[in-house]
Amino acid sequence: MRIAILALQGAFAEHEQMMRKLGVETFEVRQAADWEQPKDGLIIPGGESTVMLKLLHELNLFEPIKRDIERGLPVYGTCAGLILLSKEVENANTPYERFATMNIRTCRNAYGRQTGSFFTTASMKGIAKPVPMTFIRAPYIDSVGEGVEVLAEVDGHIVAAKQGKQLVTAFHPELGEDTRVHELFINLIT
Numbered sequence: 379m380r381i382a383i384l385a386l387q388g389a390f391a392e393h394e395q396m397m398r399k400l401g402v403e404t405f406e407v408r409q410a411a412d413w414e415q416p417k418d419g420l421i422i423p424g425g426e427s428t429v430m431l432k433l434l435h436e437l438n439l440f441e442p443i444k445r446d447i448e449r450g451l452p453v454y455g456t457c458a459g460l461i462l463l464s465k466e467v468e469n470a471n472t473p474y475e476r477f478a479t480m481n482i483r484t485c486r487n488a489y490g491r492q493t494g495s496f497f498t499t500a501s502m503k504g505i506a507k508p509v510p511m512t513f514i515r516a517p518y519i520d521s522v523g524e525g526v527e528v529l530a531e532v533d534g535h536i537v538a539a540k541q542g543k544q545l546v547t548a549f550h551p552e553l554g555e556d557t558r559v560h561e562l563f564i565n566l567i568t
Contacts, residue, residue, distance in 0.1 A: 388425020392552035422459030431474035481523030
């Protein structure tokens with residue numbers, strides 16, 4: 379198995395470390411030529427969604443990645459990645475098109491500024507024990523549409539969901555030691 383990790387900005391190195399712990403090969407996607415490599419899935423990390431979108435469009439990565447996700451390439455988006463995969467986004471202030479492949483409506487920067495960041499644990503469907511969740515200027519999913527399964531909620535807000543082979547979390551499991559959310563993604567592929 380080989381996973382592409384979008385490495386334009388954000389916490390991509392931490393996702394690489396998680397995959398390494400699970401014995402999964404990864405490679406970084408920084409330019410269009412990188413995307414042409416064989417891959418079984420894609421991770422879109424947290425970071426600044428507006429910056430990522432700008433770079434995706436400028437580097438001619440947006441269209442080929444969107445096409446492959448629409449054709450069924452498994453994808454896992456954390457935080458900013460969740461925003462990029464959302465069909466609708468509140469508080470979106472970018473001229474750039476998102477991938478918009480998941481039937482979810484997302485509230486961007488829902489927990490406020492950096493000082494509104496927090497850590498908690500909560501149950502997540504498909505994982506036996508509560509999952510550690512680190513939220514940094516995080517979004518949450520306001521509502522879900524057809525085909526979307528809610529996997530976790532914190533304080534009445536949806537923070538993890540799945541649609542087909544697409545998985546999103548508003549939190550950053552890559553910033554901890556627990557590999558179970560990444561294992562859930564691997565299970566979507568196999």
